[in-house]
Amino acid sequence: MNNRLFVKGNEAVAMGAIEAGCRYYFGYPITPQNDIPEYMSREMPKVGGFFLQAESEVAAINMVLGAGAAGGRVMTSSSGPGISLKAEGMSFMAGSEVPAVIVNMQRPGPGLGGIDASQADYFQAVKGAGHGGYRLIVLAPWSVQELYDLGMLAFDLADRYRTPVMILGDAMLGQMKEALIPHSYHRPADLPEKDWVVCGKGRRNHANVVKSLMLKDGELEAHNWHLHAKYDLIKQRETRCATDNLDGAELLVTAFGCAARIARTAIDMARGEGMKVGMIRPVTVFPFPSEVYLQATARTPKVLCIELNNGQMVEDVRLSVDRQADVRFYGRPGGTGSLPTPEELLEQIRKHYKD
């Protein structure tokens, strides 16, 4: 392959975004995602795009709100404390239906925490960081290639459903280098026209207003049911999940993102020892691939969920299987020196495989 690049995950997601037509980036530095704003500051001017280092994550997400409301393909990225600061803005974007892409290269917390890999922001991403009961589409890549691919897809999902989309990466994915095969972006022909954006009334006979305040009788309730129906549609159409060797498995191992990467190696080692281990890796964590778990556990009623936190996605796995399976958990909360090794996970697989 002549078109094979060796790049960092942080850069891959930025490359995918620009390829998909992202022309506006607003952000604020925070480790472990600084390569993203650095890449954007270098590359955006070359494609006629715009980069701005904001005065804070709060300002950045609101610039994103403005650019998204104005019809631009726009992105921000951050980690940990910075994502917390974006929470209000994300709620406003969900409420006023503004498409945008938010990258979270997770670091461990709470508080300032650390700068290594972690998946402790699963709840924050999937259950809604901000107020008011909204959802984000949350994509969970596990490789540099997938950061690039999902980095592109995120913009189409955002525009199709008029909703903010989060890419949930982590310090390990963002900072590791792997081979990447770039490809060109093809805009889906059926993406809806953005006839709702603010751009000046022009010759339109009505003004466009992008807002989330709804004070008229019944107006807000109707809006929330509309959002609910949209989230249902997203569940039906956009659930993505990778599975492997589910047939005849005695144990299902499930993990997303970097934990899935380590688990993958451990599963291969277990298979080498003759164990029949299947793997379920959600690629979207909202919508969550509940149906996949339900079907797989009808045949294999034992699941080991592995995460880089103290147990978050495992709650969604349990909800999905509705007590028809024995769901177990192994995780570590992240932090310096706290990344599990494949051998450590193999040990867990052996243990749960047996009893």
Next chain:
Amino acid sequence: MAVSVQPVFERPKVLKTTATHYCAGCHHGIVHRLVAEAIDHFGVQDRTIGIGSVGCSVLLYEYFDIDVVEAPHGRAPAVGTGVKRVHPDSVVFTYQGDGDLAAIGTAEIIHAANRGELMTVIFLNNTTYGMTGGQMAPTTLPGQVTTTSPYGRDVKVEGYPIRMAELIAMLGGTGFSARVAVDTPQRVLEAGKTIRKAFGMQIEKQGFAFVEVLGACPTNWGMSALEANARVSGEMMGYFPLGVYKDITVSA
């Protein structure tokens, strides 16, 4: 004999016929009209985008027949920055109260001004949080009683009222910064000219333009409309002097 009738006073084209929700004696309505007149004056209704803020003026889009984005509390200058970058030829204005602009949104306004964002900011300073029921604002005067400074603002505890027009004038990106009032017909006319100037600065791409308007809030001040007006002319102007604090279009 035919009589030709010449209109001498009309509703600005940009204002809808919707009655506003503002209290009697509130100055928001006058300032809306002045903003609408400026938009009409330049004939830019078709490319104007308003950024609403959180405060009494949150329903701006009900009154102006223009595209509007509603910003979270304090963030209008950041939202406006995003809008302007996507549509550089649009005319973007934010319309903010003192709680919105000078407390929760201090960082956003300072940095938007400092970057020289080509936008116009209309800042209504009524020394209180009108929408939430009259709490203390960053511009509440020393000794002023509000619902959260029931013994009067104590500058030793709560600090001093912030003079935003002067502060904004100090920043490199600011093209224009002024303070006006709308307490007399004469001052309404002057405020109208100043607001027009601030839109003109943007349209001619000359820099960030900021207009602070001293406004009355009779309801939360516990005054009649006339008393409130008199407070603007007296006590408020004493602390917040009217004037142009920066104008890069005139050489010193």
